[in-house]
Structures are given as structure tokens and as C-alpha cells.
Amino acid sequence: MDSFIRPTRLFTVEQSVILYTVGKLKDARLKEVRAKIRGLFP
DSSP: OOOOOOTTSOOOOOGGGOOOOOOOOOHHHHHHHHHHHHHHOO
């Protein structure tokens, strides 16, 4: 299923609160997301 990532909506959550995994990112997409997040913090 197609979805989108909003790197400007960052938050942390305790691992024990997560009930299940919805999906996974491919390595190329994860690298892209990390680069965009790093770009938010000059």
C-alpha cells in the first residue's frame, strides 16, 4: 500500500507501547528519509 512520510512530525515512543508493525521501508527509501531529517537540523 502506498503511504507517505512526514519528516517534520518527529516523535519518540517507548518500544513496549508498540502493538504491531504496519510496514517496512526499503533501504533506499530509509536512506532518503534519514537525509531529509538530517536536513531539518542545520
